[in-house]
Amino acid sequence: MNDHLVILIRSFSAFFILMIIGRILGKQTLSNMNFHEFVTAVILGAMAANFAFNEKIEVIHLLIALSVFTITSYVLAKLFLKFRSFKMWTEGTPTVLIEGGLILEDNLKKNNMTLDSLNQQLREKDIFNVEEVEYALLEINGKLSAQKKKELQAVTLKDLQLNAGNAPQFPIELVIDGQLLHGNLDSNHISESWMNSQLKARGKKLEDVFYAVKGSNGQLYVDDYKDNIQHPIDME
Incomplete structure (x- = not known):
């Protein structure tokens, strides 16, 4: 077979294989690439490119290697959903660079950011x-x-009903995936009993809550596992 035709076929094959892998790994991989997804994308891209131009690479060897990295990335994504502490250990956590209008120089240095x-x-x-x-x-x-200072934020109708003298407060995550974030509770002087009373007042238990955050207005936002939506919309 003509060498040019072989390269053409292998290139198309590599492209469609990566398309399938991207579909398997999901939309999150495309939108907000984290550490392990970045590594996976680089390796998969390099392997597919080599397969397209390097005729010495056998198809079966490529499929085995691609399967290993795809399955590894997929399993890690599922573990991150199940174990938040594992996700934080592998990926890290967001870093505050400006707090209360003050630049945190040490945090800039930790992230090699000027x-x-x-x-x-x-x-x-x-x-x-x-x-x-x-x-x-x-x-x-x-x-x-970034969040602008309160006096510089766009005014909404709801803002007009609030007390203008209230100091701005950064949203505080209290529950993720049914688990209390004790570190956030302690650092913000929020008691576990207060959290439980808030949930009880809403007729909810901790295990029913997927996400809870104390917003900048001081109010508690709670999202349940069960959304009671009969036909959720997913744009395909």
């Missing part, structure tokens, strides 16, 4: 003055999340 880089990412969010920022977090995917 002030120029911080300002660049803020400008990408249409924030050209660091003094406008109340909180800024470096997410585990390397992206920056």
